[in-house]
Amino acid sequence: xxxxxxxxxxxxxxxxxxxxxxxxxxxxxxxxxxxxxxxxxxxxxxxxxxxxxxxxxxxxxxxxxxxxxxxxxxxxxxxxxxxxxxxxxxxxxxxxxxxxxxxxxxxxxxxxxx
Amino acid sequence: xxxxxxxxxxxxxxxxxxxxxxxxxxxxxxxxxxxxxxxxxxxxxxxxxxxxxxxxxxxxxxxxxxxxxxxxxxxxxxxxxxxxxxxxxxxxxxxxxxxxxxxxxxxxxxxxxx
Numbered sequence: 001x002x003x004x005x006x007x008x009x010x011x012x013x014x015x016x017x018x019x020x021x022x023x024x025x026x027x028x029x030x031x032x033x034x035x036x037x038x039x040x041x042x043x044x045x046x047x048x049x050x051x052x053x054x055x056x057x058x059x060x061x062x063x064x065x066x067x068x069x070x071x072x073x074x075x076x077x078x079x080x081x082x083x084x085x086x087x088x089x090x091x092x093x094x095x096x097x098x099x100x101x102x103x104x105x106x107x108x109x110x111x112x113x114x
Numbered sequence: 115x116x117x118x119x120x121x122x123x124x125x126x127x128x129x130x131x132x133x134x135x136x137x138x139x140x141x142x143x144x145x146x147x148x149x150x151x152x153x154x155x156x157x158x159x160x161x162x163x164x165x166x167x168x169x170x171x172x173x174x175x176x177x178x179x180x181x182x183x184x185x186x187x188x189x190x191x192x193x194x195x196x197x198x199x200x201x202x203x204x205x206x207x208x209x210x211x212x213x214x215x216x217x218x219x220x221x222x223x224x225x226x227x228x
Contacts, residue, residue: 041224044206045219046217100208101173
């Protein structure tokens, strides 16, 4: 069955430090991949998406993610974290035969210390 | 531009009472619409999705139902709430006229069952 794994439940970084949030998927064909961010008590905001082409995708708020087929990964990165980046981050995959259905990971909560 | 509205933002209901959560989308026509539930500390679970008026697909058996009485209106209902219905409910939309469109989320409704 298709699945998304975010192995880190909680990550703490200092402001200005670099960040990498891990995401692994299980799916036989080429997936469509997304990263969303959720601030406390709010809905989800799309950070970036990958459908095809260049495996390094740029998103909003200075985030980027790299699709690595050999590792079944789509890790999210940011070179320098700001305190306002503290939130929960969700990786999601849409299946190529039905892009209407998203499968979400369980999320990674990011805490940023000044 | 497109916007999505959910209400109420917060709701406290007794066990056994009925439920009606509403979601509307503006600035687009014939969107795909989705209802998700997010339980505390967990990812998002797709409950229902709709590709058109009166067309509802249910993803998981449960105590809830969904209806789409108008093109851009999606309602989540229950006749009798259970304690296990507590959670954060999110509505989302995506464009229906092109492939590989990301989903865009509302701000959610926090439902507490007493």
